Amino acid sequence: MADLKGFTRRKFVHGSAAALTATMVVKPSLAAATGGGVTDNQEQVPHRPLGKTGAQVSALGVGGFHLGSIEEEKESNELVARALDAGINFFDNCWEYHDGISEARLGTALKGKRDQAFLMTKVCTHGRTKDVAMKQLEESLRRLQTDHLDLWQIHEVVYYNDPELIFAANGAAEALLAAKQQGKVRFIGFTGHKNPAIHLKMLSHDFPFDTVQMPLNALDGTFKSFEQRVLPEANKRGIAVLGMKSLGGSGEIVSRGALTAEEGLRYAMSLPVATTISGMDSLGVLEQNLAVARGFKPLTADAMQTLRERARPVAADGRYELFKTTTKYDGKVGREQHHYPTEEKLPV
């Protein structure tokens, strides 16, 4: 039985950039379709508009979970500093990642550089009330050593009754509005990795979400597809889309040989999204991601179709998108609130 926990992305990220680039024909017109803002500077990660908010974010974002996986704080500080230098301004995080360690790490790393970053974290009510959310916000702000967030999102909307709990009277949706009104957060959104139908149910409430985060990768393109079902709806509404899980969550897409890491990341970044959030647990992974993201030019529609078709046979049963088909990526707090067994009692 393959144990994916043993993998880290650095082990299977290959330097096949040249090989792939040689087969690609880049149409400049497509850059506009992906949200524009692509600069000519080959050394920097391009910035794109964040929906209709007026803000600009880097096309590659640093995932917060993996920051907490790095052993030495020195290295996470270095990773954040180098990311900023390369033009990355989008930093993801979450109240429940590593029980707060991820937020604390990022807070430390951004000390004195807060104004260079577009800072996002997530709130983990998982169906609980507004006051729980507001308390978590204060904790997040304290750990992140800031007085405001650029973006605050409801985390992990993956249980089928989450939308009704979130929009119930005194639910998390009210907390988002209150925080925005109080000036503690600039923009608001939600995230989830399970089912496009749940995302659409959230959007159907016509709540003023600025952003929505979802898994987007070449396999998703043909299986329970956020790309097909949610991305166009969000674009239509002017809600910025934040992509995640470009390699399957723990690199399953790459480690099982469906695509190379570069193909996977390139595909995700070529979609009409504001940013693609990638977990980076070492400087090596950051550099490999930057090799793709610096001066990024989107793949052509044909090249994307080729990748989708190549991945289709293994996409069709969700074996490498375990966040959709298993409880593997459902966090501890959400399981508790929804009375699901713990990870130990309900393994993948």
Place this chain on the structure above:
Amino acid sequence: MASEGRDGSEELMATAGAPRGDGIPMRPFGRHDQNISALGFGGHHLGDAPDEGTAIRIVQEAVDSGITFFDNCWEYHRGKTENWMGKGLKGRRDKVFLMTKVCTHGREAMIATRMLEQSLNRLQTDHLDLWQVHGVGWDNDPELFIRPNGAAEALLKAKKEGKVRFLGFTGHKDPAVHLKMIETGFPFDAVQMPLNAFDAHFQSFAEQVLPELSRRGIAALGMKPLSGHGEPIVNGELSAEEALRYAMSLPVATTITGIDKLEVLRQNVKIARNFKSMTTAEMQALRERTRQSAGDGRYELYKVSLRFDNPEARLAHGFPLDDQSVEVKEMMKATENTGFPFPDVKQQQQ
């Protein structure tokens, strides 16, 4: 939640097939001239019986109590439950409607045919009354089933050769996959699915699949009336009797429930013998009670996690195994490499 029409047909169907005296009610098997017991004997739990002797006694008493529908599966406890059921049915085979399932999980016809021979051998019979494709739940299962050289061909061949009388499929994951399977146009006689008071609110087989089956005259076989391992009963959401009565009151040919002890058998037989269909109002009242906790699937983990997906299926689809599952533990013990998917459970391991 449910339309009046659906509740009306529930009562109609559930009372059809009048009880024989004070016995277990019998009901028609879909469009066919065949009756089966409204309570079905689930095969998987038989493998949890403490020993072979107990298992044989449970099977014998079940037949003698009037249960005719017997469920099993090629991959349950890696063959042990088929073996035990075969021994229990010795001399009683012609009194029962015997079903087992085939575990290709997308693989080709040849594997299915080989599994059929093994099942017949373990069950000590020359034919099955019903042979079903097991665990259809992955989105690409229907296309893999119906493709050239897929399991569909093995099913038709077995029927033509008289080795099986009827054909069907089972699954616990997603009503949409069931509908996709039905839409392949394959001549299914039976379809098995989880049916209980929680399903009514959550990705509902009762709502989405049952009406389609009744339109086509396909026998509906309910399973997981107690949600798999009785979690909601343990947590006091409803009683075992309420849960079983609710499931049996739906328009199904039988409700299959797992039996691992004589006491469980006797309790279920008693409920089935006294069975009176719930009224529309009773069913609605029970659904109201389950509505809130049904909403996130906590009592239907078979729909939202891999918990009830057997290793044979996970391997065929490239999913991780659960080393706590009984079949995986049994698999680890098997050392014989036949070159075929997985070695048989040997007699001495039972």
